[in-house]
Amino acid sequence: MERTFAIVKPDATAAGFTGRILARIEQEGFKIVAIKKIFMSKKQAEGFYAVHSARPFFNDLTSFMSSGPCVVMVLEKDGAIKEWRNLMGATNPAEAAEGTLRKEFGKNIDNNATHGSDAPETAATEIAYFFSALELVG
Numbered sequence: 001m002e003r004t005f006a007i008v009k010p011d012a013t014a015a016g017f018t019g020r021i022l023a024r025i026e027q028e029g030f031k032i033v034a035i036k037k038i039f040m041s042k043k044q045a046e047g048f049y050a051v052h053s054a055r056p057f058f059n060d061l062t063s064f065m066s067s068g069p070c071v072v073m074v075l076e077k078d079g080a081i082k083e084w085r086n087l088m089g090a091t092n093p094a095e096a097a098e099g100t101l102r103k104e105f106g107k108n109i110d111n112n113a114t115h116g117s118d119a120p121e122t123a124a125t126e127i128a129y130f131f132s133a134l135e136l137v138g
């Protein structure tokens with residue numbers, strides 16, 4: 001069974017969408033293996049998005065991610081990485097398909113409600129950034 005790392009971003013927690021997003025996650029057959037609410041510092045957000053440090057939107061992205069609380073999670077399902085990205089939809093909510101989380105809950109490309117790992121190596125790194133092995137409750 002594959003695991004991926006997911007975030008309910010600060011725009012979505014502030015708007016009160018956490019419960020509805022968690023409900024969709026369970027309805028779509030993901031098991032929530034670990035979950036917690038955190039408020040990242042700018043430095044912690046920069047560490048998490050280090051792979052994007054050369055991108056023009058890095059400062060805005062890390063400021064946004066440290067602007068309010070997030071819900072961070074480890075999700076488990078067959079093909080979890082791809083399945084979670086499919087459920088999130090396109091990065092830009094304006095381009096996201098009907099029925100996806102970013103279409104329903106995202107406002108724009110900066111405030112797009114959710115994050116998901118893009119590959120097995122990133123999933124492993126991102127899970128380890130936020131959770132210890134003891135916190136993963138299979």
Ligand code: IDP
Pocket residue numbers: 057061090091109110111112114115116118
């Ligand atoms: P993903 O979250 O769909 O995997 P990435 O390309 O990994 O997309 O980008 C990480 C995050 O950075 C996105 O979720 C989005 O919030 C933000 N982002 C990506 N591209 C842009 C952009 O062109 N302008 C502003 N923000 C962007």
